[in-house]
């Protein structure tokens with residue numbers, strides 16, 4: 001009986017995966033029907049995207065305290081400040097929203113240990129100090145300065161506003177050395193049985209955090225797992241670690257925050273932004289004598305449920321990928337992994 005059931009199930013799966021799609025590719029509408037009636041492969045992503053959107057809009061509209069809005073709008077204002085030529089009056093359509101978020105989020109005490117607060121403060125101060133006359137700007141300027149009137153501790157140090165990069169700050173890293181680093185980094189799967197110091201990993205994450213992200217939102221976080229019990233559970237969740245999972249001393253799970261967006265159109269940014277940062281992270285780890293291996297996190301419901309539970313992820317959060325980290329075992333080999341030829345990957349115009 002079970003055999004017949006399994007056989008029928010297998011046949012239906014083959015029909016659903018190989019035959020049916022051919023008939024549903026006629027248009028985006030038909031594709032949607034396919035994913036409504038025959039496949040739930042996008043269901044969890046859609047749910048997380050919607051959860052994030054609702055959370056975002058709730059904080060934006062009701063609490064007026066959406067930190068991603070404040071970051072994004074501060075970024076947009078900064079772009080206005082560095083425009084050539086700078087328009088005398090701009091940001092009228094979002095300055096009220098920005099000041100709303102600022103006055104609700106602003107915490108003077110945080111300025112000393114969270115430089116992003118200083119950035120909000122300095123960019124908005126500069127905007128109001130340099131804007132041309134306008135009734136909306138005047139109204140928001142009053143609200144802004146009223147909120148920060150007690151704040152004076154940051155007047156003396158360099159402002160976090162657009163600047164010209166100083167020649168003296170140019171890093172002394174030659175292309176040859178950088179290329180050497182990119183060639184030296186290889187996915188490491190054999191590690192020494194040696195604890196990875198948290199302060200070293202933090203240094204690498206600090207470097208990763210300098211990576212570009214859309215509108216500077218930084219919509220991800222690193223869950224660093226080094227507790228042996230938790231590590232055993234988390235490291236065994238991805239499928240791509242077979243054969244070497246026992247020797248992984250630390251696992252990083254990169255988690256995307258979909259509440260960074262008010263619109264579905266931006267749903268891919270958690271993957272793009274996190275991936276850019278992850279590459280920086282892996283190179284930074286190499287400079288600190290640590291090796292790493294990126295590990296795939298495929299969209300598989302059963303595994304996601306487990307990961308969500310063990311890391312206590314919110315519904316708008318999605319694991320993007322994992323990364324094994326540790327001191328490389330010098331006697332462990334790395335794959336040669338020859339890369340594509342330049343002419344294969346590059347076309348001008």
Ligand SMILES: Cc1cc2nc3c(=O)[nH]c(=O)nc-3n(C[C@H](O)[C@H](O)[C@H](O)COP(=O)(O)O)c2cc1C
Pocket residue numbers: 185186187188189238239240241293294295296297321334335336337
């Ligand atoms: C998104 C992504 C997922 C990966 N998943 C795995 C994995 O599950 N298991 C594994 O051993 N390596 C994994 N890798 C490592 C790749 O196999 C490796 O990067 C590739 O073969 C090139 O080798 P290199 O990193 O040494 O240059 C992954 C890499 C990336 C970028």
